[in-house]
Amino acid sequence: MTKSWYAIHSHPNKEQLLYEQIVIRGFEAFYPKIRVNPVNPRSRKIKAYFPGYLFINVDLTVSGLSVFNWMPFSTGLVRFGGEPSMVPENLIGAIRQRIGEIKEAGGELFDGLKQGDLVAIHAGPFAGYEAIFDLRLSGSDRVRVLLKMLNNRNLPVELDSKQIEKKRPRPSSSYRKQNHG
Numbered sequence: 001m002t003k004s005w006y007a008i009h010s011h012p013n014k015e016q017l018l019y020e021q022i023v024i025r026g027f028e029a030f031y032p033k034i035r036v037n038p039v040n041p042r043s044r045k046i047k048a049y050f051p052g053y054l055f056i057n058v059d060l061t062v063s064g065l066s067v068f069n070w071m072p073f074s075t076g077l078v079r080f081g082g083e084p085s086m087v088p089e090n091l092i093g094a095i096r097q098r099i100g101e102i103k104e105a106g107g108e109l110f111d112g113l114k115q116g117d118l119v120a121i122h123a124g125p126f127a128g129y130e131a132i133f134d135l136r137l138s139g140s141d142r143v144r145v146l147l148k149m150l151n152n153r154n155l156p157v158e159l160d161s162k163q164i165e166k167k168r169p170r171p172s173s174s175y176r177k178q179n180h181g
Helices: 015-024 089-105 173-180
Strands: 004-010 028-030 033-035 046-048 053-058 074-077 118-121 130-136 142-148 154-160 164-166
Touching: 004 015, 004 089, 015 028, 015 053, 028 089, 033 089, 130 154, 130 164
Parallel strands: none
Antiparallel strands: 004 053, 004 074, 028 053, 033 046, 118 130, 118 164, 130 142, 142 154
């Protein structure tokens, strides 16, 4: 019995229900999902990392294909050239690691934000200002940023995490000259 990982396609927004169907039938499944901080507080707080897809670890010679093609909330296994496409074990491991990193960072909003990163404040009384990301306040969706004051002192300010976004570095002026003019 040789199990391999395969991607299975779900109906739109039905990943969780498909995951439950797979597990109920005794198959090993991996449903990568992440915490998000939606603008609308009634929106889902957890979303699929790969919308419309999950992974299953099965021996298709034992289970057959039809069980996955006819499973509720499934549109079948991902295929290339008519054959189910295997997903390498090391890719599954890399996805698990990345999901762990995002979870450790506090969710997608904090993914990639490190102490010292430049952020733009786009809402609230400090909208339009830039600040330096200091830390995520544990157990909440609040952050502390350092706002540069006129006297060159950094003032710690606590904000809702939805009020900031990481600033993307601008291309250097030599880049612009070479490529745009």
